[in-house]
């Protein structure tokens with residue numbers, strides 16, 4: 001569904017992404033995991049068309065998308081949930097959800113989708129008139145996922161959805177992401193935690209200094225090997 005080949009992105013003269021190749025198949029959760037500054041957010045922004053690629057190709061269902069506008073890429077079925085959640089704190093919860101559907105003209109189906117969000121995220125039901133800023137961090141993360149779902153994406157990109165959340169809330173968020181995957185959605189999720197990536201992704205890519213250091217199926221990867229790739233050194237063998 002999504003294929004990156006030799007993607008390069010620079011900020012001015014500084015390279016941030018240096019030849020990343022990865023792919024995401026329909027119906028899987030893929031994690032892009034790496035330390036702070038590795039180039040994870042830049043990779044997602046380049047896929048969504050929000051930063052320009054300096055080289056390489058990005059294909060969505062086979063169609064090259066480098067150079068297309070973020071709006072055009074969104075219309076192809078891609079939705080980005082950026083880092084930091086971006087709830088509109090002064091707007092009501094309902095307005096926040098409905099913002100996701102502002103590009104859609106199919107009113108009856110938007111209404112169905114809105115009702116579905118209240119089933120999918122039951123806590124939203126009693127909070128529709130509350131301003132977004134009054135929700136907890138975990139509730140805000142679920143709200144932005146609901147907003148993104150209102151665009152009817154086929155592919156969802158999430159940038160550090162677990163950031164700043166308590167462990168139990170992180171588990172709730174990932175349970176939602178896994179159930180979306182089970183319902184047929186395709187997800188590319190940026191993570192800083194190798195543990196969470198291994199626990200939740202079907203496959204993962206470790207990115208360090210703008211390049212992929214290791215990739216594979218979570219079930220096949222050894223946690224120590226993932227950490228070595230992540231930190232960029234070989235640990236002293238123990239035992």
Ligand SMILES: Nc1ncnc2c1ncn2[C@@H]1O[C@H](COP(=O)(O)OP(=O)(O)O)[C@@H](O)[C@H]1O
Nearest residue numbers: 011015016034035036037038039040041042043
């Ligand atoms: N807007 C920007 N201008 C200049 N440099 C940036 C900008 N955004 C990120 N960078 C740099 O690009 C590199 C990759 O950043 P980023 O993609 O945000 O990494 P990550 O999401 O993995 O933490 C880092 O060295 C970072 O300092």
Ligand SMILES: [Mg+2]
Nearest residue numbers: 040041042083
């Ligand atoms: Mg980032």
